[in-house]
Amino acid sequence: MTFTKTSQKFGQWSDIRANTVYGLGFSSESELNKFIEKFQEVKEATRATNNKAPNGNASTTPVTSANASPITSRASGGALSDAGPLLDPPSMQPSCTSPAPASSAADDVSSHLRGGSSAAPSESPKHEPFGQMKLDAKSPAPGPTSTSEQQLRHDNERLKIALASSSANAKKWEVELSTLKNNNLRLTSALQESTANVDEWKRQLHSYKEENQRLKSKYIELEAAKGGTEAAVELRKELATLRLRVETLEVELKSKDDELKRAMNSKQPSEERCKALQQENAELQASISLAQAQLDTAMAAQESQKRVMDTLNSQLLLRIQELAAIHREVATALQT
Template sequence: MGEQPIFTSRAHVFQIDPATKKNWVPAGKQALSISYFYDGTRNSYRIISVDGAKVIINSTVTPNMTFTKTSQKFGQWADSRANTVFGLGFSSEQHLTKFAEKFQEVKEAAKLARDRSQEKTETSSNHSRESSHEIPTSPQASSVNGTDDEKATRPAAIETLLKNDNDRIKLVSAQGSTATNKWEQELQSLGENNARLSIALQESTNNVEHWKKQLLECKEEGDRLRQKIVELEGQCADFTEEKERNTRLSRIVKELEADINEKEQELERLREDVQLIPQLMEQCEDLQKRLQAAENTNKELENKTKSLKSNIEESRHKQGNLKKELTSFLEVLDGKIDELHGFRQGLAKLGMDN
């Protein structure tokens, strides 16, 4: 039976820089398929990722490995056989969680397979040592020991009792023919004990099956709870957004309340101003009357101004005529003065002559 894929996911693959042991080096330009494979022949698990014809990850999962989440979407594990550290960047936290859970499950399975292999090795070794010192016994004694598969699945307490019974059988056999009757009685008692232990073993097997079913139900319940947790986390995110939205709305409401208070104060001032409107209306009517009287006075003044202007024009016209007449009179006067001056000079000349 060859390797079979049991789980597959997609992620960006990184390897630790062998020079610095600090920086991550991307193993490809895009996300790759990461698969868990189970080898039924070797009872082992591997993580494999291939990019075209190039093998990017070939890591055998051992019980000593640990998958560590370093962020919400990134995880890593160290492979001592490959002498490197692999890093995976997932598209979401949910994919990372599923991969980490599968890693833990595979790790536990690898540990269980290793323990079973060690138990089988120890059981086979003990069986070989006992066979080397064992004497021929009846078929009933063989049924007391049981098969290797039965030993591998018996509970520890039953194994201890069976081993003690076998030791007692060996002790009785070593006493020889002198204790044959006693040995037969002891063998019969041990056969009865073996029957009771077989019944207890069957009950234990049934209990194991029942516990396996309960474990499977618990795993299914755990998966449902994990899904519920994911949904609740999504609801928590929605609740956080709603809370932030409510905070913003509360701030907006406070601002609007402040604006309303300002508007109310302004409205109160306007109401106070409205109470002054009748006084202002009376003042306005008084001003209108004054304005009307001023307009009438202005009209009268305009009429007077027009009449004064006409009088001024007439006066100017008369003054012009007077100026002309005065000019002509002055000209005549100057002529007369000249004549009188000439006449005076004549009289003076005449007086001197006389």
């Protein structure tokens, strides 16, 4: 029998004769190391006990590791002697007993660990010959080897309990491992979904930032266009001045016409006076025409500026509404 450490908390118990391999699990590496040390001690003690017995002599019927069990071992031991030893002193062995293999005690240890084997024992006390049972009953009390055999039985019981506990722990750990794997899969899928959502939110935030930057630039342009409003105010002032000047010129023209009429009515017209008045009248007419043209130009410019301002005002209102909608979307995205 051999025991191999496969990992920090697991090992394999192999029995070549029975062609069996057991997997053992422990709660910690220290317990596994203690088990290995105890296993080596039991193995060495078994080997030493087998070496003390002469080859070909044994007090018990050989029991193979394939059908051995703690029950058959105890039954055989109880039938052969009152103290229950597995091996009798070499000097008192009857010659009619069958030979036992050197590894029968080691097979007994493995049979204890396999505990619960359904195979029936190869032999039992009721199957033994009457003469052999009588000779065994007359054999003397067990020698010093009985102490080591009792220790081996005690160790076998402890190993059996440890094997049952490790098997139960292995099943529990398998269930826990399966649960942890399922939780890991769910957490991995949730993490991947969260990562995808974060990437999508980052893209949306980047697009919102670009749109916000574009709207800021447009807002700056509109702020710069407010200078056109000031120019419109200046044009209005200039238009009012031109209107006032036109009215003044019209009053002067009217006064000149009146003066001309009075001069003509007074019959004191003179050619020079008439020419001067005509020239002055022509100048006044030219001034009026120029003022009217300037007034028309200013009116057209004002109308054009008004249309531009209306367009800019509409665009500004639209952009402000878009900014408000984007602000609400960004706030909603950040809250979710």
